[in-house]
Amino acid sequence: MFYWIGTGVMGRSMAGHLSRAGHELKVYNRSKEKGLICAEQIGCLCADSIKEAVEEADYIFTMVGYPQDVEEVMLGDGGIFANAKPGSLIVDMTTSSPSLAVELGRKAEDKGLRMLDAPVSGGDSGARKGTLAIMVGGKREDFEEARPLFDTFGKNIAYMGEYGAGQHTKACNQIAVAGATAAYTEAIVYAKKVGLDPQRMLSAIGTGAAGSWQIDNMAPRALAGDFAPGFFVKHFIKDMTIVKEEMEKRELELEMLEAVLEMYEDFAEKGHADDGTQALVLHYED
Amino acid sequence: MFYWIGTGVMGRSMAGHLSRAGHELKVYNRSKEKGLICAEQIGCLCADSIKEAVEEADYIFTMVGYPQDVEEVMLGDGGIFANAKPGSLIVDMTTSSPSLAVELGRKAEDKGLRMLDAPVSGGDSGARKGTLAIMVGGKREDFEEARPLFDTFGKNIAYMGEYGAGQHTKACNQIAVAGATAAYTEAIVYAKKVGLDPQRMLSAIGTGAAGSWQIDNMAPRALAGDFAPGFFVKHFIKDMTIVKEEMEKRELELEMLEAVLEMYEDFAEKGHADDGTQALVLHYED
Secondary structure, three states: OEEEEOOOHHHHHHHHHHHHOOOOEEEEOOOHHHHHHHHHHHOOEEOOOHHHHHOOOOEEEEOOOOHHHHHHHHHOOOOHHHHOOOOOEEEEOOOOOHHHHHHHHHHHHHOOOEEEEOOEEOHHHHHHHOOEEEEEEEOHHHHHHHHHHHOOOEEEEEEEEOOOHHHHHHHHHHHHHHHHHHHHHHHHHHHHHHOOOHHHHHHHHOOOOOOEHHHHHOHHHHHOOOOOOOOEHHHHHHHHHHHHHHHHHOOOOOHHHHHHHHHHHHHHHHHHOOOEHHHHHHHHOO | OEEEEOOOHHHHHHHHHHHHOOOOEEEEOOOHHHHHHHHHHHOOEEOOOHHHHHOOOOEEEEOOOOHHHHHHHHHOOOOHHHHOOOOOEEEEOOOOOHHHHHHHHHHHHHOOOEEEEOOEEOHHHHHHHOOEEEEEEEOHHHHHHHHHHHOOOEEEEEEEEOOOHHHHHHHHHHHHHHHHHHHHHHHHHHHHHHOOOHHHHHHHHOOOOOOEHHHHHOHHHHHHOOOOOOOEHHHHHHHHHHHHHHHHHOOOOOHHHHHHHHHHHHHHHHHHOOOEHHHHHHHHOO
């Protein structure tokens, strides 16, 4: 019996892959309505509370929004830690704080539970196609046990080390995404400003040293004026803030990352927090 | 008869492809010694001066360092404009100022010469393999005439518009390279700081939304401590400065680009101007 918590853009696609692979699944969402829609799409049950189903689950997957949501779902009253059966394996796939992942891993051990931090990369399209990269921290034997489940929606599945190592790797991923996102955004802005055809510009530069997944997959959405969230601006700000905080603890400033974070913070303040990250092209027009 | 001016890291590979395709070639370098080494490698003649050979040339290719070098080679005493025969086609492949490209295009017309701005992307490895992206500005018929020559060392060959459009496209390329370079650099710095294996981190993130040509091709050099210039820090600073100046004229600030430029300027001041761009990882250690 599997339990999937969080049925947003990413979670519902990933849960669908698990279900289609033949795994009996129950979903839960803080917003019951969203949970029901997802359950109907997948063809599985929807739980009324975390407590209700978590007692029967062998594997519990979570994909929620912010580190504080992870904390609440794990440690809150009626949460997973209070109700999961001993020995069950909890897999948090939310992009969250590495320090929190370490803390949760240790607390899980104290409770006789098992825990992996396993954030993903590849966006909404990767979740739909089942081609996500998955970066995993925790005990290696738990990773090996979960690997066939990851296989149902992932492609590049990497064990990275102890608790938090998955989150740290995802932090690196988000640093690289920040650079690549600002890269195509500012290239488009420049092209428009000087009168180049931005589509032809991207075709000309995309095959060489400037090429990136972001240019291939996200820049076309930006150019088409499709600002629907594959990945929310507000969640990207959360991820970059995690990076900044982890580096501040170590007295290091990542200059590009902080410049991009600042841009997105300005952009969110102007009312774009719920747009997709590709909407940043508007930042230069506002 | 072809004439190739500038036999640095990029120029000598590109000239070699032209020569192997059967085109009779003469090279020239400001440093005679470098010119001779290149001529020997390729098996072609080496000229003593620009004037000497330019009178016979139908096609004149230039690949020098800075916009001021382009200006000198084109407009200086004993330069190309003063000595080229009427109707010859000058192709400047240096990454240079778009405004200068417009100026040179017009001056060439006044002199009965023809001119293309055709900067490239793909680095030293693209030049060696003959897989460069080439972005071309100027008259379309001149582009069509030169295309078979570009084919000998290029792959994605794009006509972008009037004089300067090639340089503007290359400027966009360099914006994207700046983001992607800072991206893998700061990801590596983060990984090292938190104790992740940077090689495994790059393998984990390289296939997803963070993926880029820079991660695949340049990050491994940075990790291996190979800081030899495929692309010089000082030339990257030149390119980013061109972007900044073009945007300043249009009262626009590209925040990521300027953050990366500032980083590289600091880095060059610390004595790294002649390193390859991948050496930026050292910026965070100095």
